[in-house]
Amino acid sequence: MADSLHLDAVGSKNSNARWKRVLLEVVAIILLLLVLTPFIVVLFNAGKTYDQITLSPVAPPSDWSMVLTNIKAVFNDPTTDFLGAFLDSLTITAISLSVIIFFSSMAAWVLVRNKSKFSKFSFMLFVAAMVVPFQVVMYPMVYFLKGIGDTLGIPVLGTYHGIVFAYLGFGCSLSIFIFHGFIKGVPLALEESAFIDGCSQPGVFFKIIFPLLMPTVMTVAILNGIWIWNDYLLPLLVLGGNGQVQTIPLAVTAFAGAYVKQWNLIMTAALMAMVPIVILFLFAQKYIIKGMVEGAIK
Amino acid sequence: MKRSKAWDAVFLGPSLIALVMVVILPFIQGIGFSLTDWNGVRPVLTYVGFANYQDMFNSVEFLYSFLVTLLYTVVNVALVNVVAFLLALLVTSRIKGRNIYRAGFFIPNLIGGIVLGYTWQFMFNDFFTALGGQLGIQAMQQSLIANKDTVILGMSIVNTWQYAGYIMLIFVAGIQSTSQEVMEAATVDGASYPQRVTRILIPMIANTFTISLFLTITNSFKMFDLNVALTNGGPAMRFMGKIVKSSQLLALTIYNKSITTKELAKGQAMSVVFFLVLVAFSLLQVYLSKRKEVEA
Numbered sequence: 001m002a003d004s005l006h007l008d009a010v011g012s013k014n015s016n017a018r019w020k021r022v023l024l025e026v027v028a029i030i031l032l033l034l035v036l037t038p039f040i041v042v043l044f045n046a047g048k049t050y051d052q053i054t055l056s057p058v059a060p061p062s063d064w065s066m067v068l069t070n071i072k073a074v075f076n077d078p079t080t081d082f083l084g085a086f087l088d089s090l091t092i093t094a095i096s097l098s099v100i101i102f103f104s105s106m107a108a109w110v111l112v113r114n115k116s117k118f119s120k121f122s123f124m125l126f127v128a129a130m131v132v133p134f135q136v137v138m139y140p141m142v143y144f145l146k147g148i149g150d151t152l153g154i155p156v157l158g159t160y161h162g163i164v165f166a167y168l169g170f171g172c173s174l175s176i177f178i179f180h181g182f183i184k185g186v187p188l189a190l191e192e193s194a195f196i197d198g199c200s201q202p203g204v205f206f207k208i209i210f211p212l213l214m215p216t217v218m219t220v221a222i223l224n225g226i227w228i229w230n231d232y233l234l235p236l237l238v239l240g241g242n243g244q245v246q247t248i249p250l251a252v253t254a255f256a257g258a259y260v261k262q263w264n265l266i267m268t269a270a271l272m273a274m275v276p277i278v279i280l281f282l283f284a285q286k287y288i289i290k291g292m293v294e295g296a297i298k
Numbered sequence: 299m300k301r302s303k304a305w306d307a308v309f310l311g312p313s314l315i316a317l318v319m320v321v322i323l324p325f326i327q328g329i330g331f332s333l334t335d336w337n338g339v340r341p342v343l344t345y346v347g348f349a350n351y352q353d354m355f356n357s358v359e360f361l362y363s364f365l366v367t368l369l370y371t372v373v374n375v376a377l378v379n380v381v382a383f384l385l386a387l388l389v390t391s392r393i394k395g396r397n398i399y400r401a402g403f404f405i406p407n408l409i410g411g412i413v414l415g416y417t418w419q420f421m422f423n424d425f426f427t428a429l430g431g432q433l434g435i436q437a438m439q440q441s442l443i444a445n446k447d448t449v450i451l452g453m454s455i456v457n458t459w460q461y462a463g464y465i466m467l468i469f470v471a472g473i474q475s476t477s478q479e480v481m482e483a484a485t486v487d488g489a490s491y492p493q494r495v496t497r498i499l500i501p502m503i504a505n506t507f508t509i510s511l512f513l514t515i516t517n518s519f520k521m522f523d524l525n526v527a528l529t530n531g532g533p534a535m536r537f538m539g540k541i542v543k544s545s546q547l548l549a550l551t552i553y554n555k556s557i558t559t560k561e562l563a564k565g566q567a568m569s570v571v572f573f574l575v576l577v578a579f580s581l582l583q584v585y586l587s588k589r590k591e592v593e594a
Contacts, residue, residue, distance in 0.1 A: 025393045031385070032402045035459065038417055039405075041425050057424040058432060103316075106309040114306050122314055129321045131580050133520055135552045136569040139562055140324035140331060143338065148319075169320030172313040201305035230410025232523045233553075249412040253527070256416050263420050273413045281408055285401050292407075292464060293471050296513060 039274065046070055046268040053264045070268040079258045082269065085251035086276075092160065092235075092247060093228045096167035100224050101217055104172045108179035109209055113188075123180070126173045134170070134233060141166070142237050158243040166238050167228055175220045178295065182216045183209070222284075222291030229277060248273050332566040338556075350567035358540040360568060363551040366450065370547060371518040374454040378514045379507075381462040386469030387495065400470065403463035411460075415527020418456045419443070443528060446535040446544035453545060456524060461517065465510045472506030473499065505587065512583040516576060522549040548572055 045053050047061030047070070061067070074082050111123045142157065145166070149156035156162040186209065194204045232249040239245050241254065255269045281288055332350055334343040354360045389399045406414070423441045430438025442452035476499065484494050500507070525531070531546030531554070546554070552572065555565035 021392060024388065024391055028388055028393055028395075028399050031388070032399055035403055035406065035463070038414075038421055038459070041421060042417055045420070053424075057420070057428045099312075103312040107313040110306045110310045113301065114310075119306075119310075122310065125322065126313075126317060129317055131573075131577055132321055132325055133549075133569070133573055133576055135520075135522075135549050136328055136566075136573045137321055137324040139338070139556055139566065140328040141320050144319070144324050144327065165316055166320050168313065169316035172317055173321075176313060195300060201301060201309075205309070226408060230408075230412075230523075232410065232412045232526070249410050249523075252413055252416065256527075263424065266416055267420065270413050270417050274409055277408045278405065281401075281405065288408075289400070289404060289467060292404075293467050296464075296468050297471065297509060 039278075042267050042271050042274065043067075045264060046271045048264045050262060050264055053267075057263070067268070067271075070264060071272065074255070074265060074268050074272065077255070077265075080251050080255045081246065082251055082255070082272065085246040085248050086272075088245050089229060089247045092163055092167075092245075093225060095160065096164050096171070096228050097221050097225055099164055099168050100171045100175050101220055103168060104175035104220065105179045105210060105213055105217070106205065107172065108176045109183055109205055111176065112180055112183045113191075123176075126176050129173045130177070138233065138237055145238070158239055158245060160245060163235060163238045163245070166234060167224075170234070171224045171228070174295070175224065178220055178223075179213065179216055182213060186212060218287050219291040219294045222288050223295040226277075226288075226292075328566050329570055331563055332570050334563055336563040336566065337560050338562045346563075350564050351571075353564060354567050354571070358538050359542055360551065362537045362542040363546055363548050366545065367519060367521075367548045370450050370453060370521065371515060373450060374457050374518040375511065375514045377454050377458045378462050378465055378518075379510060381458050382465035382510065383469055385462060385466040386473060389466065390470055390473050400467065403466055405463065406460045407464045409460070411523025412527045414456065414460060415524045418452075418524075419528055422452055443545075444533060446533050449529055449533065449545040453521075453524065453528060456528060457518070457521070460524075461514065465514060468510050468513070469503070469506060472503035476502045508583065508587050512579065515579055519576065519579070520549055521547050522553070525550045526553075 041057075044060050045057060047064050047067040049066060052061070052066075074080075107126075111119055111126075145156045145162060149162075156165070191204045191208055194208055195201075199207070230249060231247075232253070235247045235250055239247070239250065241250060246254075252266075252269050252273055256266050259265050331343075333345060333347060335346055336343055385403055389396050389403070393399075422443045427439050427441055430436070442448045442455070480498060480502070481494055484498055489497070525545065525547050529545040531543035531550055533544055534541050535544040536542075548568070549572070552565045552568045555568060556562045
């Protein structure tokens, strides 16, 4: 596999070709700047007062320390608990990811190894569910979860366990599908000898199979992580727009609703929503790009 | 020791139960609700047959929303794929720092639609208009998303900005899997660059095109978050003698039908149609990629 195809001017060594390459490089730099412009605009305008932003939304801020002032203002805002939403988002994403990774890989293993009709039917169910858009099931689901909560006397809506359960339901299909594809290629002999040695079934899975799945775990974690971190509609319905438990997209919406046109504060809130995920990306770039591409192609 | 059915059930159980409870049962129940007068609070439901579906197909709001979603899908799919393919050619050419460009073009994809929606609302309404004023460009002083004729283009621009970097990566993976010798042989034979791309590269990565086309089709058709935060359906316009929201795509129409007017059963009927269209897209994709496999 070639990293670059050298599509441009292969074989020609004249100065014409070199000029073409310089031109391509200039085009690339301009495009990159264009793509990054909205991020720069957010950063610039998070450093302004209300008057400054109304007067000039284009110029860089005159005093960069305003960024900190605005961040403090957003954090101390009485209407939206931004820090709480940040921690809730972190908790919900982390727990949902762990739950999805464990239960999906366990289920995928059974679906590969167990050849019964029920197993085949279950796999079909998981795959078919991937076509179902959230809009079709969202209200019946809320109604259903509320009913379960009322019947059992344990609240489901507005809770951590409620939303984690919902994320498992919506996230497991694609995750099982991806794990299934990988486990199919794991030789059966590997686990059979462990069974003969007297290893229990959970032992075989967690000691032998699961460690082999690590690259796939990364793919599954990245695909689900970006989705859950940014998701808006499911938390809105399961947690409610102004419930105890909030996520960042909900907080940003509530904030933008409460401070109509106070763009300096809205841009600061947007900045704070962007920074964690961009930092994460800079560290785990290689894995994220690989995971996103694999998720799409499989 | 051997595999046991009991352990298999324990391993499969949690995922299967969650899937059945939040997707399968609500899905079946949802189809049932679309045949009733469900409004979320009424304790006893009345069966109304296909009345909700009849209402929907006679409703100007739904008809407009359906058409504008198709329009958005067509514009957006074309824009995203063309931009993504050109970007993929750029970042697989022999320029320096290819990996930096790949990462940079991809970054917008990490940010959620809600945050992007508010950011771009500011970009369109305040930033570009102010910039247009400073540069003295008349055309820029009008916000794209404040005008019913350009609002869909505005949404497509934001979605292209967000999504093209992702589709670009899929094209890059496709391009990298092709053999370089064929391209070099064509160059030696005197094929020009556009000829090499259109006659050799594009046919070689036809499967990648199928994947990216259907990803963008479903992504466009399901558009919601960005729609809410960027325009929330506005601005209003006249269509077949009724006032409709010019940029209210289907997913938002379904949401508003249920939240704002509490007509949950009608929203449910719309979502069933929404689902059927998506199923049709998926079946078409499966059919097309199966046919390609046979050819190859």
